[in-house]
Amino acid sequence: MSDARHLRQGENILRHIRFDAPDSCLILACAKGAPLSVLYWGAALPLSVDVAALECLSVRQGMHGVADVSLPLSLAMEPGLGHPMFHGFAAHREGKDWGSLFEVGKVVPRDQGAKIICRDERTRLGLEYDIDFDVSSGVLRIRSTLTNYGPTPLDVNDMMTACLPVPERMTDIIGFTGRWTQEFTQERVKRGAGSYLRENRSGRTSHFSYPGMLLATAHTNESAGEAYGFHQAFSGNHRIRVDSLTDGRVLTSMGALLLPGEMRLAPGEFYASPEIVAAYSGAGLSAISRKFHDHVRTKLLRPEMRAKPRPVHYNTWEAVYFDHDVAKLKELATRAADIGVERFVLDDGWFGGRRNDQVGLGDWTVSRDVYPDGLGPLVEHVTGLGMEFGLWFEPEMVNPDSDLCRAHPDWVLGLEGVEQIPFRSQLALDISRPEVADYLFNAIDAILRDHDTSYIKWDMNRDLSHPGGTSGTPRAFAQVQALYDLLDRVRSAHPNVEIEICSSGGARADMGVLAHSDRVWTSDSNDALDRQVIQRGASFFLPPEVLGCHVGPAKCHVTGRRLSMDMRAATALMGHMGLELNLLTERAADLDVLKYAIYLHKKHRALLHNGDQYRLDTAPQLLASGVVARDKFEAIYSVAYVASDARVLPGRFKFDGLDPERQYRLQLIWPTNRQAIKGPSAIETLNLTGEGAVFNGAALMHNGLQLPNAFPETCLLFYVAAI
Ligand code: GLA
Numbered sequence: 001m002s003d004a005r006h007l008r009q010g011e012n013i014l015r016h017i018r019f020d021a022p023d024s025c026l027i028l029a030c031a032k033g034a035p036l037s038v039l040y041w042g043a044a045l046p047l048s049v050d051v052a053a054l055e056c057l058s059v060r061q062g063m064h065g066v067a068d069v070s071l072p073l074s075l076a077m078e079p080g081l082g083h084p085m086f087h088g089f090a091a092h093r094e095g096k097d098w099g100s101l102f103e104v105g106k107v108v109p110r111d112q113g114a115k116i117i118c119r120d121e122r123t124r125l126g127l128e129y130d131i132d133f134d135v136s137s138g139v140l141r142i143r144s145t146l147t148n149y150g151p152t153p154l155d156v157n158d159m160m161t162a163c164l165p166v167p168e169r170m171t172d173i174i175g176f177t178g179r180w181t182q183e184f185t186q187e188r189v190k191r192g193a194g195s196y197l198r199e200n201r202s203g204r205t206s207h208f209s210y211p212g213m214l215l216a217t218a219h220t221n222e223s224a225g226e227a228y229g230f231h232q233a234f235s236g237n238h239r240i241r242v243d244s245l246t247d248g249r250v251l252t253s254m255g256a257l258l259l260p261g262e263m264r265l266a267p268g269e270f271y272a273s274p275e276i277v278a279a280y281s282g283a284g285l286s287a288i289s290r291k292f293h294d295h296v297r298t299k300l301l302r303p304e305m306r307a308k309p310r311p312v313h314y315n316t317w318e319a320v321y322f323d324h325d326v327a328k329l330k331e332l333a334t335r336a337a338d339i340g341v342e343r344f345v346l347d348d349g350w351f352g353g354r355r356n357d358q359v360g361l362g363d364w365t366v367s368r369d370v371y372p373d374g375l376g377p378l379v380e381h382v383t384g385l386g387m388e389f390g391l392w393f394e395p396e397m398v399n400p401d402s403d404l405c406r407a408h409p410d411w412v413l414g415l416e417g418v419e420q421i422p423f424r425s426q427l428a429l430d431i432s433r434p435e436v437a438d439y440l441f442n443a444i445d446a447i448l449r450d451h452d453t454s455y456i457k458w459d460m461n462r463d464l465s466h467p468g469g470t471s472g473t474p475r476a477f478a479q480v481q482a483l484y485d486l487l488d489r490v491r492s493a494h495p496n497v498e499i500e501i502c503s504s505g506g507a508r509a510d511m512g513v514l515a516h517s518d519r520v521w522t523s524d525s526n527d528a529l530d531r532q533v534i535q536r537g538a539s540f541f542l543p544p545e546v547l548g549c550h551v552g553p554a555k556c557h558v559t560g561r562r563l564s565m566d567m568r569a570a571t572a573l574m575g576h577m578g579l580e581l582n583l584l585t586e587r588a589a590d591l592d593v594l595k596y597a598i599y600l601h602k603k604h605r606a607l608l609h610n611g612d613q614y615r616l617d618t619a620p621q622l623l624a625s626g627v628v629a630r631d632k633f634e635a636i637y638s639v640a641y642v643a644s645d646a647r648v649l650p651g652r653f654k655f656d657g658l659d660p661e662r663q664y665r666l667q668l669i670w671p672t673n674r675q676a677i678k679g680p681s682a683i684e685t686l687n688l689t690g691e692g693a694v695f696n697g698a699a700l701m702h703n704g705l706q707l708p709n710a711f712p713e714t715c716l717l718f719y720v721a722a723i
Contacts, residue, residue, distance in 0.1 A: 014107040016051045017114050020044065021138030024280040027051060028131070030104045030116055035074035035081065036129065038165050041140075042226070043282045066247060073249065075144070076102055076127060077163040080120070086195070086243040088160035088253050093152050097123040113141075124150035126270075129162070139295045140278045148265040156263035160239070160255035161273040166228050168250055171218050173242055174285070176210035176537055181525035181558045183207055183506035184537025191215075191250070196242040199257055203428070203464025203476045205235045205508045212510075212541045213240060214285060215252060222286045222615045223656055229281070229288035230254060231541050233511035234274030236480035259467070259474035277511055285540070286615045286656075292511075293543035293613060300514045301546070305498060309605055310519070310545055311342030311388055312598050313578030315457075318526070318557055320582075322349040322356050324370045328584070330381045335583040337385035339591060340598035344382045345390035345457055345578075350375065352402065358425045361397050362404030364443035379451050390455025390500075391447065395440045396483065397426045397461065404439075411436050413475060415466040423462035430469050431486060432478035441489050448494050458487070458517070460503040480512075487516035500548060509538060509547075519546045519576055526552025526580055527559040528571035529713060532623045532640045535575060536615060544627065545609035549575030551594060553582065563713055565590040566671040567640075569597035570715035573670075574608060574627070574638050577601045596672060604636055604719070611635070614656040621645040621712075628657035632697075633722045636669075639707065640715040652704035655720060660698035662722045666705070667692035670717035681708030694723060 015031045016039060027040040040054050060070035071081055077088035080101025092098035102118040102125070113132035119125070126147040133140050142162045148154040173196050178185040189196070200209040211232035220227050230252055232238050237257035244250050254276050263271050277295060281287035297306065314336035316329065333344050348354065350371065352363025360367075366375050375391075382389045398405040398412065405412065405427070412427045414420050420427055429436050447453070469475040487499060501513050502521035509520035520542065523534045531549065538547055549572040555562050572578065577598065583591065601608070611627040616637075618624050621644070626637035637655060658664060668674065668688040676684050682705060686693040700720065710716065 014109070017107060017109060018051065019112070019133035019135065020047070021133070021135050023282060024138035026133055026140060027054065028114075028116070029055075030107050032105065033103050035072050035076075035102060036104050036116055036118055037073050037075065041164070042167065042280055060247075063247075070247070073163070073165055073251065074102065075129060075142075075162045075164070076118075077160070077251065077253070078102055083245070085245050086241075086251065088158075088163040088255070090158040091125070091146070091154055091156045093150060093154050097150065097154070099123070100125055102127050124148070125154070134295070137291045137294050138279055139291050141275055142278070143273060143275045145270050145272045146265070147270040148267055151267055153267070154265045155261070156258060156265060156271055157260070158239075158255070158258060159271065159273055160241075160253040161232070161276045163251045163253040164230075164276075164278065166215050166250050166252055168248055169217050170215035170226070170228060170250060172216045172220070174214040174216060175240075176212060176540070177208055178210075178537075179207050180504050180507075181523055182530065182534070183509070183523045184210065184534050184540075186537050191242060191244055193244055193246070198240040200238045201257060202507070203236060203467055203479065204460055204503050205510045205513070207504070207507045209238070209240070211238045211240060211254065213242075213252075214288060214540070215242065215250075216285065221284055222617045223284040225282075225284055227281050227285050227288055228252070229279045229285075229292065229540070231277045231292065231511055232274055233277055233515070234480065235483065235508050235510055235513045237476050238274075256477060259476055262474040262477055274512060286613070289540050289615070290612050292541050296511060296514060296543055296546065300511060301518065305518050309602075310576050310609060312340060312601060313343050313345055313390075313548070313550065313576075314341040314583075315345045315347055315550060315578055315580045317347035318552060318580045318582070320349070322354065324349045326371060326378055329378055332583055333378075333382050333385060333387065335591075336579065337387055339583070339595040340602065341387060341579060343388040343390055343455060345392065345455060346375075346378070347392040347457065348394070348459070350391070359399050359401040361394060361399040361426050362402040362429070364393065364395075364440075364447065366447075375451055379453070383452050388454040389452060390457060391451070391453050392457045392459060393444060394459040394461060395444065395486065396429055396431055396479075398429055399426050410470065413464060413467045413469065413479075415468040416472060418466055421465040423465065426462055428462060428464050428467070428479075430475055430479070432469070432475050432482040437482060437486050437489075440486060441493075444490055445493055448490075448497060454496060455498050455500065456490070457500045457502055457521070460508060484512070484516050487513075491516065506534070506538065509542065511541065514542070514546060519548055521548045522575070525556070525558045526550050526568075527556035527561050528552075528563050528568045528715075529561065529642055530559065531571050532642055535571070536623060536625065539613060539615060539625070543609075544575045544613060547575040548578060549573075550578040550580040551597075552580055554586065554590070565593040567713050567715050569594055570638065570670050570717055571640070573597050573601045573717070574625070574636075576609070593672070597670075600669060607634055607636060612657060616654065616656055618653070619645070619647075619651060622650060624653065626655065626657060632657070632659040632662065635720045637718040637720070638715060639718070641710045641712050644712050649709055650707040653707050654702065654704035655700040655718070658697040658701050658720065659722070660696070660701055662697045663694055664697055664700060664720045665692045665694050665723050666700065667719045668716060669719045670715065674716075677709050677711070682706050683708050688718075
């Protein structure tokens with residue numbers, strides 16, 4: 001609930017605004033004429049707690065060597081506050097009006113949030129905060145909008161969406177980094193004095209600097225301890241900071257990273273910053289993720305698409321690359337349908353002169369060289385087999401060797417006099433130009449209208465290294481807005497078409513783009529061992545059903561590693577399952593295993609795609625997680641043995657998230673042909689591969705099951721059902 005008890009009717013004096021969720025509470029100090037700040041954000045407080053008491057408890061003193069008074073914090077951390085270490089806001093008019101100091105002018109409480117309007121009369125700027133607090137989950141969302149009320153243009157160099165304090169006991173920062181095929185790599189570091197800073201200038205969400213982080217105590221793990229989670233819902237350049245001030249306070253901040261001259265506001269114009277999504281948990285890191293998953297599911301994804309089971313995919317990329325041949329593709333489709341695939345996605349190579357990655361990007365008409373009769377016969381073959389048809393596009397890009405680039409060389413982003421950096425032999429179009437967006441919309445629209453297509457894989461495969469527009473000013477921020485607009489335009493013209501977002505694998509997998517699309521491609525690595533880590537990292541922010549998880553070939557094309565079908569299939573089965581291997585060359589026995597995995601995925605899909613995910617703490621030789629139905633009637637747990645173990649047996653496995661009072665039947669549902677190593681383990685003794693055994697939820701959760709010894713690179717799946 002939001003509490004406006006301090007609002008004195010008619011006087012518009014609201015000193016505090018308080019939001020309560022079952023497990024967390026946020027109190028903002030918003031007295032008129034003072035800076036807007038966070039008074040309290042953390043564990044739930046009884047309603048009887050007096051806000052004035054919190055203020056008293058928080059009184060700070062001045063000190064020798066620093067200001068004589070304790071300086072206030074604000075959500076903007078603007079220069080007028082006079083802080084010596086960190087500012088979250090930098091703007092000026094020709095070198096003047098740079099020292100803004102915002103004061104709360106008006107507070108408009110809403111059902112689950114508030115609009116708080118701040119102003120600085122000296123620099124003639126308005127700063128409006130839109131704050132939403134979901135009272136059931138405790139998910140906090142903040143957007144800020146800066147308006148230039150002055151008579152001359154304002155240059156915005158830097159503006160964090162919001163700067164949010166966290167308690168000093170949050171000593172650990174968990175960030176996510178990586179590269180192509182190694183996305184979502186967790187990095188837990190100790191907070192030191194000064195700044196932790198991640199900057200992304202790639203023009204897309206990025207592999208290297210994921211726009212999300214958590215702050216936690218030294219003891220916080222997946223299932224216990226305090227943590228704060230943050231995500232910037234934006235698919236472009238960003239800056240993420242944690243500042244440990246010399247006065248002891250700790251501030252986290254996130255915002256778009258603006259390039260020089262990128263954000264010049266004419267009189268009356270405004271800049272709307274990208275949204276921060278944040279949450280507090282007193283019950284470990286996994287609980288933060290469940291809040292984020294709930295947010296993605298209920299606020300971002302389209303209800304009609306959520307209601308539809310997500311079809312199992314077959315994607316052609318690793319089977320054929322650019323070697324498209326209609327007869328072979330039809331044969332692949334037939335095989336795919338045979339083993340239970342429900343959607344066939346034709347990847348790169350179907351259009352223009354695109355016979356390799358050097359040529360044809362931008363020419364979005366069906367290639368007559370490889371499809372002499374158009375795509376129709378393949379689409380009809382696929383739909384005739386009862387599958388949906390999907391198609392790959394990379395709308396924002398051109399190869400210089402394309403008809404489009406030859407016709408419109410000026411549509412390309414760049415800097416005059418500066419050679420573009422080569423990057424997969426392609427250049428980025430300035431899609432913020434209406435004529436470019438129109439061309440792309442019309443091209444995509446024509447293909448979708450002419451073919452029975454229900455899916456687009458929307459790719460983007462280069463950094464925006466020099467994102468200058470025609471006038472020479474940077475267009476990186478505008479490019480992101482233009483992307484969202486183009487996605488929405490395609491969506492509203494084709495509401496039944498789902499859109500997958502891809503960017504050299506998982507370089508555009510954020511909550512900003514998910515408000516305009518339906519799933520993301522998690523990584524170009526289909527190596528199941530790497531995927532265990534990548535999918536786990538992604539799960540900090542995104543629920544399993546939006547993560548494309550494909551079974552790759554026996555020998556991974558990216559790592560050269562060979563993994564069993566058992567391991568590959570179990571790993572893909574836990575997300576949005578798909579296949580990306582040559583079904584014409586895989587071993588028949590492996591295809592049987594795969595067919596059964598697809599059957600199992602479909603059988604448990606409703607649970608996997610709607611349940612609550614629990615990442616579990618285990619020894620490093622294992623990676624484990626579970627998905628528990630919201631009513632706690634059933635659950636699936638995955639235990640991957642990722643490395644050899646110095647111990648004879650791994651530890652006991654605790655089935656987190658169950659109802660301690662209920663009785664559950666425990667079964668091992670994967671792999672189907674498990675052989676005990678040496679003597680019988682609990683799996684055999686309890687007949688878990690057969691009828692299973694019944695246990696009390698508390699026993700499964702707190703005592704746990706002694707895991708068997710198993711070969712590295714294997715994965716066990718347990719199914720638990722209430723009886
Ligand atoms: C990117 C994607 C791949 C594939 C290729 C096609 O690398 O991440 O999945 O679509 O482009 O060129």
